[in-house]
Amino acid sequence: MKETWSSIASLMGVLAFCQTLLHTVFPPELRFAFLKLFSRIFLSFSSYCYFDITEIDGVNTNELYNAVQLYLSSSASISGSRLTLTRALNSSAITFGLSNNDVILDTYNSIPLLWEHVVSQRQSQSFSWRPLPDEKRGFTLRIRKKDKPLVLASYLDYIMDAAADIRRKNQDRLLYTNSRGGSLDGRGHPWESVPFKHPSTFDTLAMDPDTKEEIMNDLRDFASGQSFYQKTGRAWKRGYLLYGPPGTGKSSMIAAMANFLGYDIYDLELTEVHTNSELRKLLMKTSSKSIIVIEDIDCSINLTNRNAAANNSSNSNKSPKTRHQCDSEMGSGAMEETGSNNTITLSGLLNFTDGLWSCCGSERIFVFTTNHVEKLDPALLRSGRMDMHIFMSYCSFKSLKILLKNYLDYGEGDLEQSVWDELEQVVDKARMTPADVSEHLIKYRRDKAKAVRELIEVLKLKAEMNAGKRGLELEEEQEQEQEKRTLVAEDDESKLDLHEDGKGLVIKENGKMEHHHKE
Numbered sequence: 232m233k234e235t236w237s238s239i240a241s242l243m244g245v246l247a248f249c250q251t252l253l254h255t256v257f258p259p260e261l262r263f264a265f266l267k268l269f270s271r272i273f274l275s276f277s278s279y280c281y282f283d284i285t286e287i288d289g290v291n292t293n294e295l296y297n298a299v300q301l302y303l304s305s306s307a308s309i310s311g312s313r314l315t316l317t318r319a320l321n322s323s324a325i326t327f328g329l330s331n332n333d334v335i336l337d338t339y340n341s342i343p344l345l346w347e348h349v350v351s352q353r354q355s356q357s358f359s360w361r362p363l364p365d366e367k368r369g370f371t372l373r374i375r376k377k378d379k380p381l382v383l384a385s386y387l388d389y390i391m392d393a394a395a396d397i398r399r400k401n402q403d404r405l406l407y408t409n410s411r412g413g414s415l416d417g418r419g420h421p422w423e424s425v426p427f428k429h430p431s432t433f434d435t436l437a438m439d440p441d442t443k444e445e446i447m448n449d450l451r452d453f454a455s456g457q458s459f460y461q462k463t464g465r466a467w468k469r470g471y472l473l474y475g476p477p478g479t480g481k482s483s484m485i486a487a488m489a490n491f492l493g494y495d496i497y498d499l500e501l502t503e504v505h506t507n508s509e510l511r512k513l514l515m516k517t518s519s520k521s522i523i524v525i526e527d528i529d530c531s532i533n534l535t536n537r538n539a540a541a542n543n544s545s546n547s548n549k550s551p552k553t554r555h556q557c558d559s560e561m562g563s564g565a566m567e568e569t570g571s572n573n574t575i576t577l578s579g580l581l582n583f584t585d586g587l588w589s590c591c592g593s594e595r596i597f598v599f600t601t602n603h604v605e606k607l608d609p610a611l612l613r614s615g616r617m618d619m620h621i622f623m624s625y626c627s628f629k630s631l632k633i634l635l636k637n638y639l640d641y642g643e644g645d646l647e648q649s650v651w652d653e654l655e656q657v658v659d660k661a662r663m664t665p666a667d668v669s670e671h672l673i674k675y676r677r678d679k680a681k682a683v684r685e686l687i688e689v690l691k692l693k694a695e696m697n698a699g700k701r702g703l704e705l706e707e708e709q710e711q712e713q714e715k716r717t718l719v720a721e722d723d724e725s726k727l728d729l730h731e732d733g734k735g736l737v738i739k740e741n742g743k744m745e746h747h748h749k750e
């Protein structure tokens with residue numbers, strides 16, 4: 232018995248010695264290693280496993296941390312009573328997040344997941360190339376061990392996607408331009424961006440409501456059609472061609488599309504791009520969920536001569552050549568044809584929108600605008616390339632109603648029926664663009680009644696002018712017809728005409744008639 236006690240006492244002594252040794256002799260790193268060992272033993276008996284997602288991973292910012300933060304900020308079931316509020320640069324919305332050391336319960340496929348936001352003070356820094364924040368932040372995810380495969384397989388991807396969506400919704404759209412052509416900046420980007428705050432929406436757009444609805448449905452189907460595009464083996468992209476006279480709302484429509492879908496816009500200035508490969512580079516640097524716009528496509532490039540273009544492109548594909556070589560090979564004829572020393576070709580552009588390269592991202596919309604659709608090559612118009620052709624026309628009665636509602640807040644019952652009738656009668660004949668009409672409404676918007684009166688006057692005037700013009704055109708046409716007829720008659724007279732008229736032979740030559748009586 233005495234021996235047992237003495238052995239216990241000696242064991243205690245050893246333990247106490249170990250503890251003192253641990254605190255005095257062993258450096259903190261070793262103590263930390265011991266603690267880690269103990270926690271590992273503890274965890275091996277626990278039915279949970281833990282994932283740490285730290286804010287800074289080595290020297291890089293951990294993207295997953297930001298994504299989790301955003302994702303959790305969208306969750307309404309935050310348990311803590313203290314929330315952190317943030318507003319990012321260029322953002323119009325405020326997001327809230329978990330406060331320090333707060334927890335939140337999430338469920339995914341009916342599996343419970345517990346998130347904890349762990350914040351601790353960073354120990355005084357040794358030398359570092361990059362100063363680190365004073366606080367060490369991270370999320371710890373606790374899940375049941377048996378759910379681990381599912382979380383690793385899809386939950387984290389789901390969080391990344393959800394965070395990207397939230398970011399897009401919170402952040403203002405961006406408008407990118409390639410003002411430097413296709414050349415790259417210091418960070419290897421060919422695009423420059425500015426926040427895009429165009430107020431145009433489908434509500435403010437004056438056009439036929441049925442067409443508008445059709446376009447909106449088309450966009451909706453496109454944005455939610457990932458599985459459809461995958462199933463049918465098509466690249467997830469769509470092309471729209473907007474055509475019509477200047478001031479009919481083509482650019483406004485693009486802005487409305489971007490605002491409707493929450494996409495960024497890449498405004499491609501084709502005249503600044505010099506080669507097909509530059510064009511391809513630009514395409515590769517566009518992000519998904521974006522609208523790539525080429526305005527006034529008929530003015531940007533000579534798009535009518537596809538064969539010549541194809542030859543040029545195949546020439547330039549054979550071996551890399553300098554611009555100078557290429558230009559001299561193209562010869563002055565080609566230069567005159569394109570109007571500049573641009574070597575972008577129609578086939579290059581078609582590859583850009585349609586070829587294999589167009590699939591290097593997904594969920595992208597191409598929009599081309601033109602005032603002269605008849606000038607475009609049929610290759611550009613064939614279906615599959617430009618899926619929807621949208622004609623933006625002069626202001627119709629339906630469009631006018633939208634403009635009156637938006638600018639003057641005049642609905643159906645706010646004006647007398649006779650006024651509506653008057654407007655309806657003249658608006659089509661006036662052939663005024665929505666831009667002209669809205670200019671008028673803005674001018675007199677302080678006096679609404681006057682605005683409508685003035686508008687009717689202008690519409691009538693334009694309608695008369697058009698009718699006059701049409702009258703003049705008709706007169707001109709008639710005159711021309713008359714001239715033609717007289718020319719034909721003169722022509723007929725100049726011919727030799729022989730016929731009998733009962734009394735004898737009549738010879739008609741160059742307008743002169745001779746009678747030869749029968750003997």
Ligand SMILES: Nc1ncnc2c1ncn2[C@@H]1O[C@H](COP(=O)(O)OP(=O)(O)OP(=O)(O)O)[C@@H](O)[C@H]1O
Pocket residue numbers: 435436437438475476477478479480481482483484602623664665666667669
């Ligand atoms: N359909 C429309 N609905 C509402 N506003 C319009 C419409 N069309 C034109 N506007 C007004 O006219 C202005 C010019 O329109 P916009 O720039 O969209 O015309 P566009 O068709 O792109 O012309 P262009 O062919 O010259 O580029 C816009 O700022 C907008 O206020």
Ligand SMILES: [Mg+2]
Pocket residue numbers: 481482483526600
């Ligand atoms: Mg425009």
